Each structure stands twice: as C-alpha cells, then as structure tokens.
Amino acid sequence: MRIAAVETEQCRPEKCDNLCIRVCPVERTKPETIVIDKTTGKAKIDENLCIGCGICVNKCPFSAISVLNLPDEWSTTVVHKYPTSGFVLFWLPTPKKGSVLGIIGKNGAGKTTALKILSGELIPNLGSDNNATKSVVDFFRGKELQRYFSGLYSGNLRVAVKPQYLDQLRTQQTVKEYLDGKLGSPLIDEFSLSSVLSSRLDELSGGELQKVVIVKTIESEADAYFFDEPASFLDVKDRLIMGKAVRRLASLGKYVLVVEHDLVVLDYLADYITIVYGEPGAYGYVSNYYGVRNGINYMLLGYLPDINMRLRADQIVFYKHAAKAFIQSEEAFSWGAMSVSYDNGFKLTIQPGVAYNGKVVCILGENGVGKT
Numbered sequence: 155m156r157i158a159a160v161e162t163e164q165c166r167p168e169k170c171d172n173l174c175i176r177v178c179p180v181e182r183t184k185p186e187t188i189v190i191d192k193t194t195g196k197a198k199i200d201e202n203l204c205i206g207c208g209i210c211v212n213k214c215p216f217s218a219i220s221v222l223n224l225p226d227e228w229s230t231t232v233v234h235k236y237p238t239s240g241f242v243l244f245w246l247p248t249p250k251k252g253s254v255l256g257i258i259g260k261n262g263a264g265k266t267t268a269l270k271i272l273s274g275e276l277i278p279n280l281g282s283d284n285n286a287t288k289s290v291v292d293f294f295r296g297k298e299l300q301r302y303f304s305g306l307y308s309g310n311l312r313v314a315v316k317p318q319y320l321d322q323l324r325t326q327q328t329v330k331e332y333l334d335g336k337l338g339s340p341l342i343d344e345f346s347l348s349s350v351l352s353s354r355l356d357e358l359s360g361g362e363l364q365k366v367v368i369v370k371t372i373e374s375e376a377d378a379y380f381f382d383e384p385a386s387f388l389d390v391k392d393r394l395i396m397g398k399a400v401r402r403l404a405s406l407g408k409y410v411l412v413v414e415h416d417l418v419v420l421d422y423l424a425d426y427i428t429i430v431y432g433e434p435g436a437y438g439y440v441s442n443y444y445g446v447r448n449g450i451n452y453m454l455l456g457y458l459p460d461i462n463m464r465l466r467a468d469q470i471v472f473y474k475h476a477a478k479a480f481i482q483s484e485e486a487f488s489w490g491a492m493s494v495s496y497d498n499g500f501k502l503t504i505q506p507g508v509a510y511n512g513k514v515v516c517i518l519g520e521n522g523v524g525k526t
C-alpha cells in the first residue's frame with residue numbers, strides 16, 4: 155500500500171507557488187492528483203492517482219511531503235487516517251487491566267493520536283470516511299480492545315488523562331480551586347505542593363504545574379488513566395513519587411497507560427512496553443507489547459525481532475566509561491568556594507571545583523535547590 159502524507163504545519167503553498175502541483179508528472183493527465191484543500195489551504199495528495207515517483211518529495215522546499223510504499227498486509231490494520239494530512243496510524247496499544255503499559259517511540263509517529271483514540275477524544279475512522287463507534291468495536295472483534303471500546307463508548311469506562319502540553323491550563327485559577335475535591339490527596343504533601351495551593355496556575359513553574367496536573371489525574375474517579383510524558387520537568391525525587399503513585403493505580407485494577415521518552419522511568423513503572431515506530435508526520439505503527447526488559451532492549455537495538463522490523467540503522471549503545479576519544483584533561487577553568495544569598499532567605503553554598511575541556515559535567519539535584 156502507498157501512503158502520501160503532507161505535514162500541514164510545514165506546507166506553505168503561498169510561499170512555493172504550489173510547486174508540488176507544478177512538478178507532478180501525473181497532474182498533466184489527472185489534475186486532481188495534488189490539490190490545495192479548500193478548508194485547510196494545504197496540499198493534499200490522492201494516493202490512488204499518485205504513482206510514487208517521489209519528485210514532489212524532493213522538490214518541496216519545506217520537506218512537507220512523504221510518499222512511502224508500505225507492506226500491503228498493513229492495509230488491514232489502519233486504525234485512523236487524518237483526512238487532511240494523510241497521516242496514518244496502524245493498530246493501537248492494548249491497555250491491560252491492572253498493569254502499566256508504557257509507550258515509547260519517535261515524536262510525530264502517532265503516540266498522542268493513539269491516546270486520543272483510547273480516551274474517546276477521537277473516534278478513529280479506520281481509514282475510511284466512516285467513524286461510527288460500532289464499526290470500531292467490530293474492527294477489534296475478538297481482541298481485548300473490543301471489550302475496552304465497548305465499555306468506553308457505552309459510558310461504562312471512564313478515562314482520566316494527563317495531557318502532554320500543559321500551557322493551556324495556565325489560567326488565573328488557583329491550585330486550590332483546580333484541585334477542588336482532591337485536597338485530601340496524600341500526594342499534595344509527597345510532592346511538596348502545600349506551599350503553592352494559593353498560587354495561580356499561571357504562576358507555577360513547569361515542575362509544579364506538572365505535579366498539580368498529575369495529582370488531579372490520579373485523584374479522578376476513572377477506570378483508565380493515561381499519562382502523556384509525566385516525567386517532564388520533574389526531578390529524580392518527584393519522578394519516583396510519580397512512578398509509585400502511577401503504579402498504585404495499576405494495583406487497584408485500573409488500566410494505566412504511560413507515554414514516556416525516559417527509558418529509566420519506563421523501566422521503573424511499566425509492566426509492558428509497546429513501541430510506536432514510523433515516519434514522523436507520515437505514518438505510525440504500533441508494535442506488539444513486550445515485557446519491559448525486552449521492549450527497552452529492542453528500542454535500543456533499533457530492531458523488532460518478532461516482526462523482523464528495523465527501526466533505525468544504528469544501535470544505541472551505553473558505555474560503562476566515556477569513550478577515550480572524548481577524555482581530555484586540560485583544565486578549562488576553576489572556581490573557589492563561594493555563596494549566593496537572596497532577599498527571600500535562600501542561600502546557595504558552592505564548593506571549589508574544576509571544569510575540563512572535553513568532559514561533560516552533570517549537575518544533579520532536586521528542583522528548587524539552586525541548580526539554576
């Protein structure tokens with residue numbers, strides 16, 4: 155099967171004078187092969203007319219087009235196709251009751267789309283113009299997802315979602331108002347949030363806002379809990395608290411799904427791992443689920459042996475010691491003992507130290523103790 159996708163955010167027909175339409179050889183005889191969509195104002199390619207020559211892919215000045223030939227058997231696993239961009243998501247992660255399913259993969263390969271579908275925010279169209287909920291349940295007949303979607307669409311399965319982007323939550327509402335009804339949560343103390351309860355959401359740091367939204371999600375009455383990148387902005391201590399709280403949900407028999415890039419966090423909190431691979435902006439394919447160790451190792455290896463699929467040309471290898479080529483010993487600069495005091499009483503004491511050329515220094519510590 156062939157997919158022809160246009161990344162709508164990249165496509166700027168007004169800047170290129172519709173270059174893809176002008177260079178497409180099929181356009182001369184079949185002028186509907188590439189059109190500028192009247193609703194979006196962006197290019198749209200008809201995959202049935204496109205012959206896959208790749209000329210438009212190479213000519214587009216904004217690298218907005220992907221034309222790819224994928225295995226024909228994948229056509230039966232199309233879960234959603236965005237009508238405007240042409241992005242296709244193949245298959246879905248399967249949440250498991252009482253377990254934490256971790257999802258890893260490239261950005262732009264469909265992880266967030268998968269979460270939207272599983273949370274009911276997006277009804278998948280199964281690659282056609284049809285997006286009836288009954289077709290979705292039928293599509294997954296005999297699979298665990300059939301039961302899941304039956305519950306979701308009948309209102310018997312409630313979902314709580316911690317979204318990836320939190321900026322839209324930065325309002326003038328106070329934390330206390332936002333967490334109304336959830337102020338008895340032990341997580342407020344564990345996350346040291348008591349001191350910001352009277353603050354407005356738009357005054358919080360990234361880490362504080364992340365923790366507040368995690369508390370709200372975890373304390374919601376739901377059967378399935380989804381966390382999109384919950385470790386972002388959190389320091390090591392808060393990541394552990396978050397991980398334990400997320401695992402508690404699974405121990406209560408809930409469906410728990412976590413999208414995360416940090417392999418250490420996933421190793422800590424997930425029971426299973428699904429890998430989403432593909433071409434950002436063009437397609438995403440959801441793998442089978444694996445045990446955590448195997449899933450992480452396959453991700454590092456860049457290869458899924460069960461379906462003989464290579465994700466990357468190279469493995470990711472961790473060395474016990476830095477590669478010798480990087481180790482140089484010339485001193486770049488040094489500093490003596492010093493301290494910094496702020497009017498609010500905060501005082502930072504700094505020990506003498508040395509920085510070397512060619513070496514990476516890692517500064518590790520809780521948020522709010524003076525790293526910045």
Ligand code: SF4
Pocket residue numbers: 160164165166167170171172173174175196197213214215216217218219
């Ligand atoms: S896809 Fe590329 S070449 Fe085609 S209209 Fe958009 S920006 Fe221009």
Ligand code: SF4
Pocket residue numbers: 158177178179180181187188199203204205206207208209210211221
């Ligand atoms: S890949 Fe070739 S045939 Fe297909 S839309 Fe682009 S230029 Fe036209």
